Amino acid sequence: MRTTHAFACTFGATMITPHQTRFRLWAPSCDTVDLEIEGAAPIAMTRQPDGAFEIVAPCGAGARYRYRVRPDLAVADPASRAQPDDVFGPSMVVDPRAYAWTVNDWCGMPWERTVIYEIHVGIAGGFQGVRARLSQLAALGITAVQLMPLSEFPGGRNWGYDGVLPYAPESSYGTPEDLKALIDHAHGLGMMVFLDVVYNHFGPDGNFLSAYAAPFFRSDRPTPWGEAIDFRQPAVRTYFTENALYWLMEYRFDGLRLDAVHAIADRDWLVELAARVRARTEAGRHVHLILENENNDAGLLQSGFDAQWNDDGHNALHVLLTGEDEGYYRNFSDDPTAHLARVLGQGFAFQGEVFPTLKRPRGMPSGSLPPSAFILFLQNHDQIGNRALGDRLTVLADPRALRAAYGLLLLSPQIPLLFMGEEWGSRRPFLFFTSHSPHLGQIVRDGRRREFAAFAHFSDPARREQIPDPNQPETFAASVPNAREAAGPAGRGWQDLFATLLRLRRHHVVPRLRGARGLGAQPIGPAAVAARWRMGDGAVLAIALNLGEGVVPLPDWVAGTVLFDGSPADGSPATPAPPQRDLDPYSVTVRLLEVAHG
Secondary structure, three states: OOEOOOOOOOOEEEEEEOOEEEEEEEOOOOOOOEEEEOOOOOEEOEEOOOOEEEEEEOOOOOOEEEEEEEOOEEEOOOOOOOOOOOOOOOEEOOOHHHOOEOOOOOOOOOHHHOOEEEEOOOOOOHHHHHHHHHHHHHHHOOOEEEEOOOEEOOOOOOOOOOOOEEEEEOHHHOOHHHHHHHHHHHHHOOOEEEEEEOOOOOOOOOOOHHHHOHHHEEEEEEEOOEEEEOOOOHHHHHHHHHHHHHHHHOOOOOEEEEOOHHHOOOHHHHHHHHHHHHHHOOOOOOOEEEEOOOOOOHHHHHOOOOEEEOHHHHHHHHHHHHOOOOHHHHHOOOOHHHHHHHHHHHOOOOOOOEEOOOOEEOOOOOOOOOHHHEEEEOOOHHHHHOOOOOOOHHHOOOHHHHHHHHHHHHHOOOEEEEEOOHHHOOOOOOOOOOOOOHHHHHHHHHHHHHHHHHOHHHOOHHHHOOOOOOOOHHHHHHHOOOHHHHHOHHHHHHHHHHHHHHHHHHHHHHHHHOOOEEEEEEEEEOOEEEEEEEOOOOOEEEEEEEOOOOOEEOOOOOOOEEEEOOOOOOOOOOEEOOOOOEEOOOEEEEEEEOOOOO
């Protein structure tokens, strides 16, 4: 039986028959709109009461088209399913049922089994390059690959957050069918695939919405990227809600990560989106919704969202690992062990306290949430790529401390996330890169260099000139992971460590994760913290981490069978531990006290 999937979108080009396609564009600022299909005469579209223009035209898959919204302006479809010639080229009609899925019984997997691997599709070699990596990642213990944004952006080099056509997979990465084949192959390996989506802004180049749909934006709420999107408009809500459903239903993604939702003024739309997703996806299918949210809004994690990226946890760990205290790290440098202890015990470090750099309260109480509502990481695209030189922790931190920190990351009840190359200890940078026009590229380069003027290392203008130009092809090339690193002795050692930790997580943490709750955490030394959790089966998991140079006494309550004791080669069977001992410098101990039955 041939299985296909298609989601009926309100906007864009929807095939009705093989030779008929309905086109619909929301253009309330226009009196007239013409549909221009290549090789055919323009067709006047019919205006609807809601400001949309609609027409059924005699064309099918492969037809290329634009909308003429002004005599001097023809634009791509904002709901285009494909842009073969980039954002300034024509859109193309796509038959979503052209791809026959091979894995038809996939329903995803419970959230507790999630181990996320974030990947940039471009530097991985496009959709086919990512697909080629999947079996290796599955063997390591990764259960979910998270793709950085795929919305069509100008040029072929971009992080993806400058996308302007949210329904069109980036054409430089491959075709829509290539993306579906990637997801299909992952499902066959027993892996989930998540997608990072950007609903808080459009990129600066190639977005013409304001020319024909001015109400799409609101001038009274500026954002770092321009005027805010107006989610008070029903058409705008439909556009983005259906975009989420389109990726989940037509492409069969297993979850979405919503970028920077603190920049979305209308919080109620987020709640509405989660409810729509839960109501629309098939019964029995596991679909996961993840937030990035500087507001530390615990309420959203009780309103249909599974988890949030735990930036507080990263920031506290980064300060302990590197000693850095500039920029937002200043908010955590006063007492990083206390911040980390609160993260491990309650989720967020800031739960309504004044955030020093913002000079206003941030966050809300999160102690009632399960630890799996938080995604913990040591590195991700932001935390590496937003550094001036894109340097990774492997060049910033003591490798002994870094190995110990991975014991905490991969064996704590919070959901772990790794960034591409991290599993072999890559030392290659991940830089900020773009492929804008020369004029816009220069603006981005100069603005980025100005941003770092406040940092001590870049206070000298000559040093700032050393910050790579995002628009140069060499900047992109320098970010491509080096396969030789992975194959070398150091790379193999890191992979052995990750494989050991993920095996221990799979056998000892994951089966107990549902129903887990924090039992408290506290600093136990200048750079050391201990935490414990009551797991779902009643067992107590305890982790003590020492990232400092001195020996630290362990509290009595860090007890039980040793799962991991911090040695890079540690993979031996669990052994009984003495009731108490000292915690060596740059080490971690993970212990499980099981409940007696019978």
